[in-house]
Amino acid sequence: MRARAFLTPAAALTAMLFAATPAMAHHSFSMFDGKQCRQISGVVRMFEWTYPHSWLWINADDKKAKGGVSVWGFEGGAPGDLNRMVGFQKSWIKPGDKVTVWFNPMRNGKNGGFASVLKFADGRTLQMLPSKPCAAMAKGA
Amino acid sequence: MANPAARWDRICPAAERGEFRNRALGWLLVIGLFLGGCSRPSAETTVSTAIATPARYAPLDALPDWTGTWGADGQKTIFPAMLASSGADAGVPLTAHYKALRAKQTFDDNGTPVGNNMATCLPSGMPGIMRHGVMFEFLYSPGRVTVLLEDGEVRRIYTDGRGHPPADELYVNWTGHSVGHWEGKVLVVDTIGMIPKAELFNHGTLRVTRNTHIVERMWRENADTFRIDTTITDPEIFTTPYSYSSVYKPNSITMTDAGCLANNRDTETEIDLTPPDLRP
Numbered sequence: 001m002r003a004r005a006f007l008t009p010a011a012a013l014t015a016m017l018f019a020a021t022p023a024m025a026h027h028s029f030s031m032f033d034g035k036q037c038r039q040i041s042g043v044v045r046m047f048e049w050t051y052p053h054s055w056l057w058i059n060a061d062d063k064k065a066k067g068g069v070s071v072w073g074f075e076g077g078a079p080g081d082l083n084r085m086v087g088f089q090k091s092w093i094k095p096g097d098k099v100t101v102w103f104n105p106m107r108n109g110k111n112g113g114f115a116s117v118l119k120f121a122d123g124r125t126l127q128m129l130p131s132k133p134c135a136a137m138a139k140g141a
Numbered sequence: 142m143a144n145p146a147a148r149w150d151r152i153c154p155a156a157e158r159g160e161f162r163n164r165a166l167g168w169l170l171v172i173g174l175f176l177g178g179c180s181r182p183s184a185e186t187t188v189s190t191a192i193a194t195p196a197r198y199a200p201l202d203a204l205p206d207w208t209g210t211w212g213a214d215g216q217k218t219i220f221p222a223m224l225a226s227s228g229a230d231a232g233v234p235l236t237a238h239y240k241a242l243r244a245k246q247t248f249d250d251n252g253t254p255v256g257n258n259m260a261t262c263l264p265s266g267m268p269g270i271m272r273h274g275v276m277f278e279f280l281y282s283p284g285r286v287t288v289l290l291e292d293g294e295v296r297r298i299y300t301d302g303r304g305h306p307p308a309d310e311l312y313v314n315w316t317g318h319s320v321g322h323w324e325g326k327v328l329v330v331d332t333i334g335m336i337p338k339a340e341l342f343n344h345g346t347l348r349v350t351r352n353t354h355i356v357e358r359m360w361r362e363n364a365d366t367f368r369i370d371t372t373i374t375d376p377e378i379f380t381t382p383y384s385y386s387s388v389y390k391p392n393s394i395t396m397t398d399a400g401c402l403a404n405n406r407d408t409e410t411e412i413d414l415t416p417p418d419l420r421p
Contacts (some may be wrong), residue, residue, distance in 0.1 A: 031412050034250030044416055051291060051399030052259065055406065057416050071416045075406070080291060083394045112414045138342045141165040 032104040032114045037133035040072060049090035074103050074115035075118050076128045077086040094105055102134040151256045157343045185354060197283040202241060205326040207279040210392040211367050212270055212404035217388040226342035227252050246345045254345030262401035266315035266339025267332055268373060272387060278396050283306050286321060293400045298330050305333055315339050330357040340398050350377050365391055
């Protein structure tokens with residue numbers, strides 16, 4: 001039986017130090033607002049471990065939405081980049097995980113953005129893309 | 142300039158031409174040459190159909206072990222290329238023309254220039270692809286080293302002693318035409334023949350020209366580090382040859398034939414936020 005890999009605080013620090021730069025996106029960042037950070041919590045709907053980028057989809061509580069839930073999509077690093085940085089594996093994020101995401105929002109206001117920091121209910125913290133406003137917001141959260 | 146006689150020799154050896162001449166009138170020779178009197182293809186298009194024997198593969202055992210899936214180091218390789226593409230690195234010996242092109246690019250909030258091929262799933266091409274961060278792996282076979290890149294690009298490096306084809310036979314493409322030779326544990330690779338859509342760096346709109354010449358020295362430094370020292374020469378782009386050293390690290394996941402269209406939700410300005418099908 002394989003133990004599930006968790007990102008330890010030490011590994012999270014390593015991730016911070018050697019984290020992806022904006023250059024690790026295969027495209028530019030122009031559709032995201034890199035000067036803003038937003039925070040949202042929800043349940044992981046799906047984690048797409050795909051090239052050229054991973055995508056995290058969550059169901060967030062939203063009283064205004066039909067069924068009380070709205071779907072949000074967050075772009076993350078490419079699997080290869082995430083794996084080289086901290087040994088990231090697909091199994092690190094599972095459907096049903098409760099997660100808070102700090103992200104650079106879409107400029108067009110749609111439900112999505114570029115994921116910067118993820119924090120899970122069990123305390124794990126995962127750095128996806130360094131962002132000064134998100135680092136400030138997520139600090140101490 | 143190519144000697145016409147030498148060119149005919151490459152297509153059809155003189156001895157075969159002479160034998161044919163003995164059997165035909167002069168005007169038939171001319172027609173015969175074109176209609177199949179000598180059907181020998183040029184070296185560039187020759188495809189070996191011989192079954193590989195152990196003797197042909199044995200020399201590969203002496204080559205260094207480059208097993209694994211490698212990818213560019215973010216801080217030491219991807220980020221410096223981004224700085225070069227944006228102009229934040231002023232040390233790149235660009236010509237005035239290319240400096241002007243670099244400054245004319247548009248930039249996002251992070252200072253990254255917009256407009257790289259990969260955003261729309263075009264190949265990056267050489268030399269840009271080697272600083273993008275895509276995973277790659279090496280395959281050895283007799284007379285050839287092949288680099289398979291995660292985005293679907295393939296680099297075929299011929300180590301059988303051939304040179305580049307002459308300009309009028311060069312089949313230009315994204316990754317160019319590469320020939321290599323081993324200097325101990327180092328593979329020295331010489332590349333020409335990229336189309337002028339191939340990326341110079343890893344972001345932005347600067348591209349190579351038809352005369353860009355790349356020389357790489359590749360070696361595995363240790364278990365966890367692969368290095369490539371690159372020098373690019375092109376008087377239209379650089380005032381002096383441009384050299385940089387790239388560092389690659391191993392992945393613990395395997396390569397796939399992912400291809401950029403597997404889940405490309407981005408263009409340079411738009412994102413498709415349609416949630417994925419929940420079926421596994």
